Amino acid sequence: xxxxxxxxxxxxxxxxxxxxxxxxxxxxxxxxxxxxxxxxxx
Amino acid sequence: xxxxxxxxxxxxxxxxxxxxxxxxxxxxxxxxxxxxxxxxxxxxxxxxxxxxxxxxxxxxxxxxxxxxxxxxxxxxxxxxxxxxxxxxxxxxxxxxxxxxxxxxxxxxxxxxxxxxxxxxxxxxxxxxxxxxxxxxxxxxxxxxxxxxxxxxxxxxxxxxxxxxxxxxxxxxxxxxxxxxxxxxxxxxxxxxxxxxxxxxxxxxxxxxxxxxxxxxxxxxxxxxxxxxxxxxxxxxxxxxxx
Numbered sequence: 538x539x540x541x542x543x544x545x546x547x548x549x550x551x552x553x554x555x556x557x558x559x560x561x562x563x564x565x566x567x568x569x570x571x572x573x574x575x576x577x578x579x
Numbered sequence: 580x581x582x583x584x585x586x587x588x589x590x591x592x593x594x595x596x597x598x599x600x601x602x603x604x605x606x607x608x609x610x611x612x613x614x615x616x617x618x619x620x621x622x623x624x625x626x627x628x629x630x631x632x633x634x635x636x637x638x639x640x641x642x643x644x645x646x647x648x649x650x651x652x653x654x655x656x657x658x659x660x661x662x663x664x665x666x667x668x669x670x671x672x673x674x675x676x677x678x679x680x681x682x683x684x685x686x687x688x689x690x691x692x693x694x695x696x697x698x699x700x701x702x703x704x705x706x707x708x709x710x711x712x713x714x715x716x717x718x719x720x721x722x723x724x725x726x727x728x729x730x731x732x733x734x735x736x737x738x739x740x741x742x743x744x745x746x747x748x749x750x751x752x753x754x755x756x757x758x759x760x761x762x763x764x765x766x767x768x769x770x771x772x773x774x775x776x777x778x779x780x781x782x783x784x785x786x787x788x789x790x791x792x793x794x795x796x797x798x799x800x801x802x803x804x805x806x807x808x809x810x811x812x813x814x815x816x817x818x819x820x821x
Binding site: 539540542543545546547549553554557558561562566567571572574 | 689
């Protein structure tokens with residue numbers, strides 16, 4: 538019975554961390570492109 | 580207000596870092612430390628295998644606390660130096676602290692249901708952690724509401740310091756008040772069989788936290804470049820009009 542709670546805890550951890558890291562990487566990429574454009578490096 | 584004009588390592592966009600490699604390396608370390616925890620720790624006398632939730636719940640809480648320390652230091656430095664970079668660092672750490680605090684509460688709830696019989700109770704540790712989450716969400720909301728950058732930075736530094744001052748209360752709540760929550764878990768208070776699993780998972784979470792704060796700070800700095808260019812353009816346009 539405890540297995541379900543353990544699975545839920547680890548799945549939640551991975552989903553939250555992977556999604557947050559992914560959105561962070563995308564935000565950095567967007568910011569880099571915008572900064573490059575602003576500096577005239579199109 | 581001091582504004583960095585010259586490009587530095589953070590705002591230099593000419594060399595794209597191997598971001599994805601870092602992400603995969605950190606996630607691989609996290610997976611390895613979790614596997615170590617699973618493979619080396621015997622079932623707990625009272626909780627059985629539910630003890631394994633400690634390897635995500637406790638490191639998430641510690642990483643959140645450390646992110647709050649970054650918010651505190653950066654906020655104090657902003658109020659002292661009035662340098663925008665400290666404000667952006669505090670905001671980046673606050674975003675990470677908010678996610679890790681919410682994760683800590685959710686994991687604690689998942690752990691609490693089979694061990695205490697309830698998903699949530701108004702226990703001092705849980706309540707003080709919920710207050711911490713409300714303060715940091717308020718911090719992020721405040722940043723969204725205030726447009727004027729200097730005022731936004733000053734007000735959010737005050738809220739950031741207030742939030743971080745709540746961290747010792749959360750940490751000590753299990754000693755100061757009668758609570759359902761067990762005393763603070765650390766390698767010195769848990770059974771030696773669990774100490775290394777806890778240490779290694781804490782290091783893995785720390786790496787995740789450092790990566791996220793650094794990357795979000797870098798993004799925040801880069802986002803200022805087009806804003807500053809637009810401000811300069813607007814200023815030069817208004818000078819020409821005069």
